[in-house]
Amino acid sequence: MNGVQRIVIVGAGPAGIRAAQTLAAAGLRPVVLDENARWGGQIYRQPPADAGFERSKAALYGFEAKKADAVHETMRALLPQIDYRPDTLVWSCEGGRLDTLCNGHEASVPFTHLIVASGATDRVVPMPGWTLPGVYTLGGAQVALKAQGCAIGRRIVLAGTGPLLYLVAYQYVKAGARIEAVLDTSALSRQVAAMPKLVSQPSTFAKGVYYVAWLKARGIEVMRGVALTRIDGARHVTGIRFKTSDGNEADIACDAVGLGFGLRPETQIADLAGCRFRFDALNRCWLPERDAAGRSSVPGIYLAGDGAGIAGADAAELAGRRAALALLDDLGIVQRTQHGGMNGAMLEQRLQRIAVFRAGLEAAFAPPQHFAQQWPDEMTVCRCEEVDAGTLRRCIRSGEASEINRLKALTRIGMGRCQGRMCGEAAIALLSHETGRPLESVGRLRSQAPIKPIPISPMLFDDGVAAIPEEARDE
DSSP, X not given: OOTTOOEEEEOOXXXXXXXXXXXXXXXXXXXXXXXXXXXXXXXXXXXXXXXXXXXXXXXXXXGGHHHHHHHHHXXXXXXXXXXXXXXXXXXXXXXXXXXXXXXXXXXXXXXXXXXXXXXXXXXXOOOTTTTSTTEEXXXXXXXXXXXXXXXXXXXXXXXXXSHHHHHHHHHHHHTTOOEEEEEESSOHHHHHHTHHHHTTSHHHHHHHHHHHHHHHHTTOEEEESOXXXXXXXXXXXXXEEEEOTTSOEEEEEOXXXXXXXXXXXXOHHHHHTTOOEEXXXXXXXXXXXXXXXXXXXXXXXXXXXXXXXXXXXXXXXHHHHHHHHHHHHHHTOOOSSOGGGOOHHHHHHHHHHHHHHHHHHHHHTOOOSSOGGGOOTTSEEETTTTEEHHHHHHHHHTXXXXXXXXXXXXXXXXXXXXXXXXXXXXXXXXXXXXXXXXXXXXXXXXXXXXXXXXXXXXXXXXXXXXXXXXXXXXX
């Protein structure tokens, strides 16, 4: 490490790996913390080393196999030059220190400079029946296929909207799974209207068109402009109900549903680090502020990849490099040759071109806008704390809560294991509808440590010795 500098990267997906590569090329040795057992992130997730099955990268990643292989091999070559720590959960960030958990052991990791490449997770829109066994997020369905070599059911319906909907369907059918239908809540007219921006990235656009055509050629029913009404079942999923684009009621029998409405950034680490946030109308959520190079509002903290705003794997690689270059500039380190021959300005230009395409995707596959008003009172919104829509409505209508953190304090929504990941946006949407105010005016859920569930034992024991005060041990 150069002098007293200690550089830490959180995340070993495309953004984190390219950031590490850029720093290593400058002679630095960053610490790379990753929650997963193997590098690659969600998009290029690798099966466990002892998975018990083998699938080629072409089978796992399709058109992106070469990109996945390049990212994987880059990281493999970097291992002697970095301090790589897999299976490491970062659960808090405060005062120039990350609190981590690895194999049941808690450790504090100090930093002088931090690159947050935390990635994204599924955007969940609740609907009646969404908590039934057999309902998965699209990302969860993809993890099952990539990391566990299995499908989520025998007769599967994939529903929601966004590019991931068609990608997962393509991957599942290629793997031999039975997909009963793909139900897209976005209308074809929206997708056609977004075409001018979508064709700004012609190769990526062509892949999406190919996925749909490939599915239809194999007899998979693809329905657009549907309105999902409920998932049926008592102890397990038995079917899904919806309205077609012409308003007719329909249902499909199935034993599993993959549900997703795009992605949402994982911003909790940036929040705990003290980064300033702003509401982003395109992503329909609050994002940490950053400049074009990835610098946050906190000196020494940089943001890259989907954790700072959804833009996809290609943009994540570029943003990881750009954030690392910004860090080097701030340290006064001049890197004479850049990977791929691109300097900071060139990276920013490419990111801007991708941003145009991304705006087209958000317009083409926008999540439903007025879903909250249709929820029955008995429908669970927060499954961790078992808070239903009726409880939230009564609290809001009583006048006791007009801001999301006040609603959280009164109902416990967002206080459970997911810390608002699954229910946060839903609660904000309901609050917005009930108060008649725009999303940005009802606040954002403040992050709290631990940002993900951790066992209590590392907090109570230190090297096998109970850390509970002696006078309290017999109580």
